[in-house]
Amino acid sequence: MSTTKPPVVFIHGLWLHPDSWQPWIERFAEAGYTAIAPGWPGVADTVAASRENPGAIADHGIDAVDAHYTDIIAGLPAAPIVIGHSFGGMIAQKLLGEDKAVAAIGIDAAQIKGVLPLPLSSLHATLPVFRNPANIHRAVELTEDQFRYAFGNAVPEPESKDLFERYTIPAPGRPLFEAAAANFSLHSPAKVNTDRDTGAPLLLIAGGQDHTVPEVITKATLKQYRHTDAPTELLEFSDRGHSLTVDHGWPEVADACLTWLAGMGF
Template sequence: MPSSFEHAQIRHANLTGRIPVVFVHGLWLLPTSWERWAQVFAEAGFAPVTPAWPSAPPAGAAPARTAPAGTAPAGTAPARTAGEVAGHFADLIGGLDRRPAVVGHCTGGLLAQILAGRGLACAAVAISPAPLQGALPLPISPPRAPVRAPADPAVVGSAVPLTYDQFRHAFANAVDEAEAERLYETFAVPAPGVPPLQAAAAFDPWSEPEVDRTAKDRGPLLLMSGEMDRIVPWAVAHASYESQVRNEHHLTEILEMPGRGHSLTVDGGWREVCGTALTFIQRFVDA
């Protein structure tokens, strides 16, 4: 069920009469990672909605990191699958009077594609998206990956934090040390252990994160990839593009952002990425 804050955002979006834009954050981040994006889109005439995953950690990165590794901070429901989270966002979108655009990052990018494939988005932007069901080539796990073996119950049933070294290597490899430290303190939180395991198994055509690639009501789709992204390298993002570009009903595009890593939505270059997403949506949606 949407939280009281999310209900308030939905009510506000409906009252404005504007086209909503639903921002879906990825693993190890919070909805606050979209605050600057929401302001830009609001100024462009859209109604931003920045929901959390179900039973998300408390607001703010520092409080959410207080639990020991392998345990869930108070208020979390860590054993969330991608399918369960997609259902949560589908319910939230169902409360909107107008079909929204959807923008997602990392696992949020996968969720954006799932929602678009269900006909719930008038346009979608998937940034550094986790791999689709049946996607090839296999996703490349970065060294010092934060997720342990699937058989480990501490991973499957709890939240998994990132150390600073893991965050620096996987998320913030394309920025300097000072910015990496700032990003970690501002944004990094423990994440459910299940979705990364699902992403690692996405080559299986029967894995859960299913996307309807040929949906007639999918809407236009842009996939974005950072040139230096270690979590979702170009080969993985392009495989998702190749699996959807044959949708004969709607345009599918892909774009690589030079010199950018996985932190491209929150680091110092966020405005360029935001502007690119906004321009794409504005091509098809009149705010």
């Protein structure tokens, strides 16, 4: 049996630049993985360049992002493990359901079609996008206060400010509008193949203090996989918010992912 580990593809969500995965790339390299963190369509190589050109980021929907990462995966030497945060967690699930990955981890993953809970905190966190219907075609930036509520509520305010300044970029509004309409659309791009029969495992991670994707959404997502025999598990961090992949506690989350992958034979 080969001892070569699959490559790892990290997928960021809305409002965080892919540079936010760099500590994870280094952590996974220490564990023997080769990892990359490509940006979404239109996202520039740096935070500053992404902020300067929000038009390049605008109007990319879920299908476009899925196709973008499908192309990236096609250029890898082997099918990867995909690890995504927030909307990146949704994309990771889509790629797994499309048989393009050998395993997936969705961290505070955005709701997929079929998930019904819509907590008030989620509505408040995404209000900067939904307050204007025209934002479906635009890239939207968060203010520092909005980031504090949506991402940094479980960390000290100075840390939230630092994360905001270091990693935030404009994000396309379209994926949020698509997810919001998913349960009213027969062919929604937020639909995921939850009945996968390839045996490829999935780990869902929930932050108990998350305002943007409260744990009730992650638990409801888990229920969507009730008809699959493939390993599908839930891990909760009760004291963590939506910033759990980038704040001071990220090593605990990363190490939990590595432990789970090792247990799955990766």
